[in-house]
Each structure stands twice: as C-alpha cells, then as structure tokens.
Amino acid sequence: MLFIHDTSCISPQLSFGDVDLQLLQPVVNRRLMAKEPDYKGIPPGILRRMGKAVRMGVGAAVPLLQRAGIPEGIILGTAIGGMEDCIKFLNQIIEYDEGMLTPGNFVQSTTNAVAAQIGLMNKNTGYNITHVHRGLAFEMALLDTFMKAEEQPDALWLTGAVDEISSYNYNIERLGGWYKEEIVSNEDLYNSGTKGTLAGEGAAMFLLSGIKQNAFAKIVAVETIHTDDAGFVAERWNRFLENNPSDLIISGDNGDSRLNQYYAHLIPDPNNGTDLVRFKHLCGEYPTASSFATWLACYILQGQPVPGSLYQFPAKNPGYKSISIINNYKGQQHSFINLSCP
Amino acid sequence: MEKEALKLQLKQQIVKFLNLVSTKPEDIKDDEPLFGDGLGLDSIDSLELIVLLQREYGININDPKEGRKILVDINTMVDFIEKNRTK
Amino acid sequence: MSRILVTGIGLVSAIGNNAAENRKSLAEGHCGISQLEGFPSRFAGIMPFGEIKIRNQQLIEKFGQHQAGVTRPCLLALMAMEEAIADASVTNAELSDFSTALINATTVGGMCLTDELFHDANAADEGSPYLSSYDCADTAIFLQKHYRIGGIINSINTACSSSANSIAFGAALIKSGRAKRVIAGGVDCLAKFTINGFNSLHILSNELCRPFDISRKGLNLGEAAAYLVLEPEEELRGKKYYAELTGYANSNDAYHPSSLSDNGVGPYKSMMDALEKAELLPAQIDYINAHGTGTENNDAVESIAMQRVFGTVPAFSSTKANTGHTLGAAGSLEAAYCILNLSNQELYPALQFETAIPETGYIPNLKFKPAEIKHVMSNSFGFGGNCTSLIFSLT
Numbered sequence: 001m002l003f004i005h006d007t008s009c010i011s012p013q014l015s016f017g018d019v020d021l022q023l024l025q026p027v028v029n030r031r032l033m034a035k036e037p038d039y040k041g042i043p044p045g046i047l048r049r050m051g052k053a054v055r056m057g058v059g060a061a062v063p064l065l066q067r068a069g070i071p072e073g074i075i076l077g078t079a080i081g082g083m084e085d086c087i088k089f090l091n092q093i094i095e096y097d098e099g100m101l102t103p104g105n106f107v108q109s110t111t112n113a114v115a116a117q118i119g120l121m122n123k124n125t126g127y128n129i130t131h132v133h134r135g136l137a138f139e140m141a142l143l144d145t146f147m148k149a150e151e152q153p154d155a156l157w158l159t160g161a162v163d164e165i166s167s168y169n170y171n172i173e174r175l176g177g178w179y180k181e182e183i184v185s186n187e188d189l190y191n192s193g194t195k196g197t198l199a200g201e202g203a204a205m206f207l208l209s210g211i212k213q214n215a216f217a218k219i220v221a222v223e224t225i226h227t228d229d230a231g232f233v234a235e236r237w238n239r240f241l242e243n244n245p246s247d248l249i250i251s252g253d254n255g256d257s258r259l260n261q262y263y264a265h266l267i268p269d270p271n272n273g274t275d276l277v278r279f280k281h282l283c284g285e286y287p288t289a290s291s292f293a294t295w296l297a298c299y300i301l302q303g304q305p306v307p308g309s310l311y312q313f314p315a316k317n318p319g320y321k322s323i324s325i326i327n328n329y330k331g332q333q334h335s336f337i338n339l340s341c342p
Numbered sequence: 343m344e345k346e347a348l349k350l351q352l353k354q355q356i357v358k359f360l361n362l363v364s365t366k367p368e369d370i371k372d373d374e375p376l377f378g379d380g381l382g383l384d385s386i387d388s389l390e391l392i393v394l395l396q397r398e399y400g401i402n403i404n405d406p407k408e409g410r411k412i413l414v415d416i417n418t419m420v421d422f423i424e425k426n427r428t429k
Numbered sequence: 430m431s432r433i434l435v436t437g438i439g440l441v442s443a444i445g446n447n448a449a450e451n452r453k454s455l456a457e458g459h460c461g462i463s464q465l466e467g468f469p470s471r472f473a474g475i476m477p478f479g480e481i482k483i484r485n486q487q488l489i490e491k492f493g494q495h496q497a498g499v500t501r502p503c504l505l506a507l508m509a510m511e512e513a514i515a516d517a518s519v520t521n522a523e524l525s526d527f528s529t530a531l532i533n534a535t536t537v538g539g540m541c542l543t544d545e546l547f548h549d550a551n552a553a554d555e556g557s558p559y560l561s562s563y564d565c566a567d568t569a570i571f572l573q574k575h576y577r578i579g580g581i582i583n584s585i586n587t588a589c590s591s592s593a594n595s596i597a598f599g600a601a602l603i604k605s606g607r608a609k610r611v612i613a614g615g616v617d618c619l620a621k622f623t624i625n626g627f628n629s630l631h632i633l634s635n636e637l638c639r640p641f642d643i644s645r646k647g648l649n650l651g652e653a654a655a656y657l658v659l660e661p662e663e664e665l666r667g668k669k670y671y672a673e674l675t676g677y678a679n680s681n682d683a684y685h686p687s688s689l690s691d692n693g694v695g696p697y698k699s700m701m702d703a704l705e706k707a708e709l710l711p712a713q714i715d716y717i718n719a720h721g722t723g724t725e726n727n728d729a730v731e732s733i734a735m736q737r738v739f740g741t742v743p744a745f746s747s748t749k750a751n752t753g754h755t756l757g758a759a760g761s762l763e764a765a766y767c768i769l770n771l772s773n774q775e776l777y778p779a780l781q782f783e784t785a786i787p788e789t790g791y792i793p794n795l796k797f798k799p800a801e802i803k804h805v806m807s808n809s810f811g812f813g814g815n816c817t818s819l820i821f822s823l824t
Contacts, residue, residue: 079565079566080564081586089622089625089626090546090547090550092625093547093622093625094547097471098470098471098625101625101626101628103626103630103687106626107686107687107812109626110536110586111536112587112813113686113813116681116812116813119683119813119814120683120684120685120686124681125680125682125683125694125698126680126681127679127680128680128813128814128815129594129815130585130587131583131584132564132585132586133566133583134567134570136583137566143583144601146605147601171549172549172550172560172563173560175555175560176556176561224581224582226570226582330561332570333570
C-alpha cells in the first residue's frame with residue numbers, strides 16, 4: 001500500500017497551481033504541449049541549463065519538496081529524458097565533425113539527469129534511481145516505491161515521471177506512424193477511426209509513504225504485462241478488477257484504431273455502476289502518460305468534479321472511492337493501477 | 343577590433359552561449375570573476391567557454407586547467423583573445 | 430528473510446566472450462583496450478577503446494536474428510544472456526513463468542546507431558529500420574520477446590552505476606516475493622555519442638587508462654554485456670550457486686552533474702550502507718572491485734572515500750584497465766568479476782599502475798594470487814551523483 005500525501009503535475013492542461021480541467025486546452029498541430037509555469041522555485045543559474053524534460057520534472061517536484069523538505073529518496077520514470085538535448089548534442093557531433101563540442105547538452109541528455117538534478121537541488125543523498133522502461137517507466141518507479149515502502153513504511157519518497165515532446169522524438173514517432181496524419185481536435189480524438197494519436201508530454205510527481213496519516217489517497221496495486229495478445233490482457237484485467245473492485249475506470253484509449261482491441265472489453269455493463277473516463281485528449285500520448293492518469297485519479301478521489309469531456313458514457317455514479325487505470329503503450333506494454341481513498 | 347568593442351562582443355557571446363537568461367551582457371563587469379561568487383559559473387561552463395574560444399576566435403585550448411587561468415574575468419579573456427586569436 | 434544467491438553468470442567484454450575467457454584474461458593481466466575498428470570515428474586511431482572484436486553480422490548469423498531493427502546492444506545482451514541462462518540451468522518453462530523477472534540497464538541503448546538516429550530525428554522522408562530501437566528499454570523488450578519472459582521486465586539508467594542498480598532492484602523483487610528468479614545486468618556499446626560526450630568533458634585518455642595512478646589522464650570507453658541470475662535459497666533445490674548477494678545500497682552524491690564531491694559523500698554512503706545491509710564490518714571486506722575509471726576526479730574521490738570507510742584499505746583494483754569503462758554494463762560486469770574472484774579464490778593484477786596518488790598512498794593489488802576471500806565489494810559511481818555499492822559473500 002502506497003499512501004499519497006501530495007501531488008503536483010505540469011501538463012498540457014491547467015493542472016499546475018490553480019487546477020482547472022473544465023477549460024480544455026486545445027491541441028495545436030497534433031501536439032499537446034505542456035503549459036509550463038514560470039519556475040520561480042528554480043534558481044535562474046540552474047534553470048538556464050535545463051532542457052524541457054529536466055525543467056518540467058524539477059518544476060513539478062519543487063512545490064512538493066518545498067512542503068516536505070528532504071524525502072528519503074527520489075524514484076523517477078522517464079522513457080526518453082532530455083531527448084532534445086540528446087539530439088542537439090548529436091547534431092553538434094555531425095555539424096562539427098566530432099570536433100570540440102560543448103558538454104552541456106551531453107550532461108543534460110542522460111535520462112537520469114532529472115532525478116540527479118532534483119537530488120542536487122534537494123541536497124538529497126538518499127536513494128536515487130531512474131526507471132526507463134518505455135511505456136512502463138512510471139509503473140516501475142511505483143513498483144520500486146512499493147518495495148521501498150514495505151521495507152521502511154514511515155519514510156517519504158518522491159516518485160514521479162516525466163517525458164517531453166521535442167521536435168526530434170516527434171519526428172521519430174511520426175516516421176513510425178504513431179501520430180495522426182489528419183488534424184484532429186481534442187474532442188474528436190476518440191471518434192477519428194484512423195491510426196495514430198496526438199503527441200503529449202508532462203511531469204507528475206507524488207509524495208508517497210507506507211503510512212496512512214495525512215494521506216488523501218492510496219495506490220493499492222500496480223500490474224504490468226508485456227504482450228500483444230488482447231485476450232490475455234482482458235483476462236488479466238478482469239482478475240485485477242476482481243481483486244480491486246472499482247467504481248471508476250480510467251482508460252488509456254488514445255484514439256489509435258489499431259489499439260482499440262485493448263480497450264474494447266471496457267464497455268460497461270449497464271447493470272453495473274462502474275463509470276468509464278478517458279484522458280489522453282487532455283495530455284496526449286507519451287510513454288509515461290499513466291502518471292498523468294494517476295494524478296487525475298488523485299484529483300478525482302479528493303472529491304473534485306470530473307469534467308464532462310472525460311466521460312465515454314454518461315456518468316452514473318459520481319463520488320468515486322476506488323479508481324482503476326488501464327493503459328498500454330503501442331500495444332506492447334500494458335499496465336493496471338488501482339487507487340482508492342485512504 | 344577595439345578592445346572595448348571586443349569586450350562587449352565577448353560578453354554578448356558568453357550570455358548567448360551559456361544561455362544566461364537573467365543576465366544582460368552590459369551588466370557583466372570587466373573585472374568580475376566569472377566563476378564562484380561573481381557570475382556564478384561552474385566547471386561545465388568553463389568547458390563550454392573553451393569551445394566558445396575555439397569556435398569564435400580559432401583558439402585551441404586542450405587542457406581545461408590551462409583554460410581556468412584564462413577564464414578568470416572579461417579582462418583576462420580579452421587579453422588572451424587579442425594575443426592568440428586566429429580568426 | 431531468504432538469502433539471495435547468484436546461480437549463473439554470463440558476460441562478454443573486450444577481454445573475452447564468456448566467463449572462462451574473461452577469467453583467463455584477468456589472471457594473465459591481459460588488456461583488451463585497442464584501436465577502434467567497428468565504426469568510423471575521428472577518434473579511431475587517436476584514442477584506444479575496449480572494443481569487442483565481434484561484428485554485428487557475425488552475431489546476427491550466430492543467433493539467427495535477421496529481423497529489422499536489432500541493434501548491437503540486443504545482440505551482445507543475447508550473447509551474455511545465453512551463457513547466464515545455461516550456467517544457471519534456467520529452463521524455458523521457468524523463463525516464461527510469471528515469477529521470472531528481467532532487469533536490464535543501459536545508458537546508450539540503441540543510440541549507438543548515431544548516424545541512423547541523426548537521420549531519423551531530422552529527416553522528413555522515410556525512417557530507418559531502427560525507429561523504435563533508440564531508447565534504453567529496447568534491449569529489455571527485445572530479450573523479453575526472444576525468451577518469452579513472463580514476469581516483471583524493467584530497464585534502469587543511472588548512468589555508470591546502472592547495472593549495479595539492476596542487480597539491487599532484482600534482489601528487492603526476490604526479497605519482496607515478487608519474483609523467484611531474476612536475470613539482472615546491463616549492456617552498453619561503443620558509440621560516437623558517448624565518445625564525443627566524454628571527450629567534451631575532457632575525461633577521455635588518449636593512452637591506456639591508469640586507474641589510481643598519480644599520472645592518470647582519463648578513462649577509456651569500452652563495451653560489454655553481463656548478466657547475473659539471482660535466485661532465493663529456498664528455490665535452489667540442490668542447484669549449484671557461486672555466492673550470496675549480501676549487501677547493496679544506492680546513494681546520491683548531490684554535488685555536481687558530472688563530478689564527485691571532494692570527500693566523496695555519495696561513495697562513502699553507498700559503501701557504508703551496503704556494509705550495514707550485509708551486516709559486515711569494513712575489516713571483513715577482503716577485496717574491492719573499485720569504480721576506478723582512471724579520471725583525476727573519480728580515483729581521488731574514491732580513494733578518499735575508501736580511506737574514510739576502511740582506514741586501512743583491503744586489496745583493491747579497477748578492472749577498467751582491462752576492459753575500459755563499459756558504462757551501463759560496468760556494474761554487472763564487475764559484479765561478475767567479483768563472482769570469479771570468490772568462486773576461484775584468487776585476485777587479479779591491476780594494470781598500468783606505477784605510482785600511488787599522494788593523498789592516500791593506496792596501491793592496488795598488482796599480482797595474480799590465490800587468496801582466501803570471503804566478502805568482496807563492487808563500487809559503481811555515475812554522472813548525476815548516482816553511487817551504488819554491492820557486496821557478494823561466500824556463505
């Protein structure tokens with residue numbers, strides 16, 4: 001059991017500071033870009049070096065650390081980290097033909113740079129790790145935190161995830177056929193009937209521990225699967241729901257017609273009170289998008305209203321107490337996360 | 343190039359190269375230490391500045407320790423550039 | 430609490446294609462650092478590298494991996510995995526069981542294909558076959574599919590300590606009952622990306638690296654893949670094992686993005702915490718496989734941190750003088766070397782060392798010798814202050 005004591009999220013929506021999810025921030029040219037705050041909590045001398053992923057990750061962590069002090073450790077998930085710096089460095093290699101190159105991009109480009117920078121600013125000499133397992137990087141950070149909290153229940157952990165859209169990784173994914181060719185609005189994402197999705201990005205951070213006191217929610221279970229067999233995913237999902245009865249399902253449907261098969265079994269039984277919402281028209285698709293869904297689940301469990309644009313079917317049963325998230329990345333990596341009131 | 347013009351040009355290059363977003367070139371004093379308490383640069387910046395000298399002035403410095411003797415303040419950098427520039 | 434045992438190892442490096450070849454090279458003091466042949470680079474011929482002299486095509490043929498998008502890290506990982514799985518007698522049924530986990534580490538991943546990545550990141554037309562191969566998860570996902578591994582799959586990147594952390598994470602999975610069998614390790618290949626990156630930081634040496642020597646000039650990059658099979662004692666059923674993983678700890682130096690603090694806050698803490706986890710006193714450690722990259726900063730700081738932990742340092746050396754610095758593979762490669770030390774009761778000679786650094790006067794073990802060793806420590810420190818220490822014991 002992981003108890004959630006604080007959260008923070010930088011996303012394409014108004015999720016940081018004064019949260020307003022009713023006012024839907026629109027997709028621009030197939031990209032949902034994060035609404036970056038002014039990062040007042042990051043000293044300018046440090047901020048100037050940061051690429052977007054590092055900036056968003058550190059920026060989302062700062063308010064939690066300002067309130068919590070020094071946690072026991074920092075446990076992050078990111079699939080690509082500072083991809084933009086990485087390609088900037090690569091472009092230097094080619095442009096200057098392996099001549100004298102500036103090291104700044106190289107140092108910022110390693111995927112562990114976000115956790116490292118948070119550790120540096122927080123003067124945190126504790127556990128520090130970066131999970132980079134693509135579409136399950138955030139889930140692996142959660143799993144790691146579960147194991148840490150089982151060993152040291154009263155310790156506090158900063159756990160989260162970040163991934164960015166750079167023009168480079170956008171291009172790589174575009175060439176791979178993962179984004180929609182046509183222009184689609186947020187609202188029409190799920191009705192397009194075509195392959196591909198919208199690019200997204202963001203950072204979500206959580207303060208977690210093994211103790212209930214002062215917690216507003218808890219993460220009960222995390223499960224991950226590698227397969228492309230939709231039947232196998234459905235079977236495991238049904239077992240997951242048996243063990244974790246839920247009154248709200250958050251689906252990772254991203255409007256890619258090729259991936260519909262992994263969500264088809266979610267259509268709720270009209271006799272059963274479970275509601276179903278989707279979130280990728282808010283944050284877009286990125287490998288650690290389930291961290292946004294986890295933040296959203298926290299928001300809902302705190303009694304905040306669910307925006308109408310999220311419901312796949314009319315809401316039957318608001319006032320949710322137990323929420324399960326089902327997500328997959330490119331149909332190969334699948335995850336289930338259950339959260340509930342503490 | 344006049345020394346004063348070179349100083350301003352160097353300051354502009356440093357601000358741009360190191361992305362010193364909150365510093366204006368003209369705010370950098372000629373004798374203000376670049377590292378530590380002055381401008382607050384660090385060892386990675388010193389490696390970046392060595393690359394700046396190479397790309398903008400054709401000066402090759404291969405030993406970072408040698409670099410730190412030159413990268414003291416704007417005055418020392420300009421003196422060195424005037425003596426050693428190849429472009 | 431169940432004991433975590435190492436039941437198999439598999440490794441490929443510049444000094445050998447398997448455990449036996451690596452052991453022979455270590456014992457004979459063989460240095461595998463040589464001229465770069467595998468791909469064109471301005472640094473080929475100028476700087477030496479710990480290159481594995483097997484071409485990708487040979488590995489593709491050997492393992493029948495003709496499908497598009499398979500990278501050198503996947504192929505080298507497969508080579509080391511084959512040995513580890515056979516060494517631990519893990520069956521196909523066991524591999525596909527939900528209780529078998531795979532934890533891989535890498536820092537470069539498919540970015541070793543620097544030119545392809547440059548094309549795919551910038552091109553408007555068609556992509557290369559490697560569009561989904563660049564990230565750090567690609568190798569683990571490749572291995573999962575190849576072996577149909579049924580349990581938890583993860584990829585870790587904490588820079589040069591990555592695969593030490595995959596071993597520690599694997600141990601935690603077993604301790605918490607989430608796995609009965611973990612294959613943990615890492616792989617990294619030589620790449621223009623890392624060569625230029627380390628060069629831009631002025632920490633590559635154009636000579637053979639000289640760990641812990643006063644005149645050290647920097648590190649040599651290398652490449653390797655190494656995996657350990659970890660299993661809890663109660664699952665062994667009479668199977669052989671090499672050693673017990675008794676200690677593991679991860680800490681952060683929290684000082685600088687690419688260098689260590691003067692008195693080694695992070696290295697000191699990772700060593701001390703690993704000792705505490707293993708319930709050992711510093712004096713009980715018989716040998717340390719040091720991080721020892723051969724850079725001015727690392728070796729000075731690591732020596733000082735060892736002095737703070739041990740007072741009188743036990744036998745130590747850095748095998749990076751044999752293999753080069755293999756980045757994300759270094760932690761598990763050197764863990765496998767510790768297993769060789771323990772299971773053969775021998776110490777290997779440190780290479781390229783002449784004069785001790787004045788701060789500590791520490792001299793690494795210089796001769797091959799049989800030795801009674803019970804507890805060995807392996808240090809791995811990385812950019813971003815990521816420090817991890819592992820302890821293996823004969824119990």
